[in-house]
Amino acid sequence: MIKILLYWYWKKEERYMTRVMKKLGLIFATLLLLVSSVPLLNQHSAQAADTTANTDSTIKVGTTQSISSLPFYFAQDKKYYDAHSVKVELQQFKTASELNDAIKAGKVNVAVTDLVNFTTIAKNNKSWKVAGTATGYSALVANKKFKNVKSLKGKTIAIDKKDGSKYYLKNLLSKNDMKMSDVNVKNVANLTTRVSNLKSKKVDAAVLSDPAISNAKQNGAKVLNKQKANNKNGDIIAVSNDLTTSKVSDVNNLINSYNDAAKDLTKSGFVPADVLLLQLGATRKSAAKMNDLDVKFASSKKVKKADFDKAVKYAKSQKLISNTMKYKNEKVNLDKVTK
Numbered sequence: 498m499i500k501i502l503l504y505w506y507w508k509k510e511e512r513y514m515t516r517v518m519k520k521l522g523l524i525f526a527t528l529l530l531l532v533s534s535v536p537l538l539n540q541h542s543a544q545a546a547d548t549t550a551n552t553d554s555t556i557k558v559g560t561t562q563s564i565s566s567l568p569f570y571f572a573q574d575k576k577y578y579d580a581h582s583v584k585v586e587l588q589q590f591k592t593a594s595e596l597n598d599a600i601k602a603g604k605v606n607v608a609v610t611d612l613v614n615f616t617t618i619a620k621n622n623k624s625w626k627v628a629g630t631a632t633g634y635s636a637l638v639a640n641k642k643f644k645n646v647k648s649l650k651g652k653t654i655a656i657d658k659k660d661g662s663k664y665y666l667k668n669l670l671s672k673n674d675m676k677m678s679d680v681n682v683k684n685v686a687n688l689t690t691r692v693s694n695l696k697s698k699k700v701d702a703a704v705l706s707d708p709a710i711s712n713a714k715q716n717g718a719k720v721l722n723k724q725k726a727n728n729k730n731g732d733i734i735a736v737s738n739d740l741t742t743s744k745v746s747d748v749n750n751l752i753n754s755y756n757d758a759a760k761d762l763t764k765s766g767f768v769p770a771d772v773l774l775l776q777l778g779a780t781r782k783s784a785a786k787m788n789d790l791d792v793k794f795a796s797s798k799k800v801k802k803a804d805f806d807k808a809v810k811y812a813k814s815q816k817l818i819s820n821t822m823k824y825k826n827e828k829v830n831l832d833k834v835t836k
Contacts, residue, residue, distance in 0.1 A: 555584040561596055562589065564633055566777065567762065568631075569587060569755060570773045575761070582750060583751055585751060592657065597617060606736065606737040607734065613811060626738050626741070628829055629799060629834035630732065632794045632795050634727075636705055636707075637665075637722045638702060638720050643702065646675070652680060652681065653680070654681070654682055655703035657684065657704075662704040665704055669722055692709050696718070711784075711787050726794075734755070741831070753833050762792070763793050799835065800828065
């Protein structure tokens with residue numbers, strides 16, 4: 498009887514110890530899993546940090562559908578950014594206002610714009626500065642029946658009141674002994690819409706830049722005046738000063754890439770850039786016609802103080818800004834942007 502009792506007690510203890518060992522085993526396994534996962538967590542954290550760093554190192558260039566932006570796209574196509582060891586992302590916007598919104602939201606840190614629109618950018622974003630010039634040009638394009646600028650007296654002309662298109666029109670009218678009050682201006686921010694409004698005769702004329710100029714010509718419109726393509730027409734490269742402070746070498750490499758593209762475009766013409774012109778809004782026919790254009794793209798140069806001051810004076814007269822801006826406070830000096 499005693500043997501039986503001892504055997505029963507021993508079995509009970511054995512079952513108890515088994516349960517304890519199982520629990521201890523589970524606890525040990527859990528601890529082992531947690532410990533072994535620490536390097537993995539650290540690895541993921543490092544990867545996340547690397548990804549963030551890579552994203553932050555990318556220069557994000559905002560452009561509109563203007564010929565002044567073409568060298569940046571050409572540089573991307575020809576891998577000049579890779580050659581100069583700079584990471585660049587291009588973002589295209591339909592209007593100056595859309596570009597300005599992206600700047601305010603921090604989506605881009607470099608922009609291709611004009612001096613008039615820059616005054617608005619600088620008013621709302623104190624860290625943004627003028628870096629250098631860009632090659633561009635504007636034109637006054639009208640329906641075929643209009644023979645010259647003076648024939649547009651009392652007619653409707655489409656422009657974007659917030660950028661340099663109205664500034665160009667004002668100066669052109671002045672050269673033809675006319676005032677802004679001699680014409681009706683219609684605010685049409687989108688270049689493509691201006692071209693379609695011209696074709697449907699909702700407006701009599703429009704201020705455009707290429708490839709919109711060439712698109713309008715393909716629709717039967719006539720160019721009454723066109724600026725000579727150069728880097729003195731008010732098109733500029735603007736940059737966030739935060740970027741030039743932390744990554745000035747990258748910004749200089751971006752300018753190097755732009756200058757290389759400008760040089761090659763001048764040498765080769767638009768033929769190698771056909772597909773890029775389509776990206777900027779050209780139709781296939783107008784892109785082909787643009788191959789006949791002889792456009793000299795210049796390297797980015799320092800903006801002249803006189804040009805900046807004139808644009809500021811105009812912007813203030815149009816109530817785009819309320820305070821006068823001093824050029825010395827609104828520019829940044831870069832090694833690769835020369836006089």
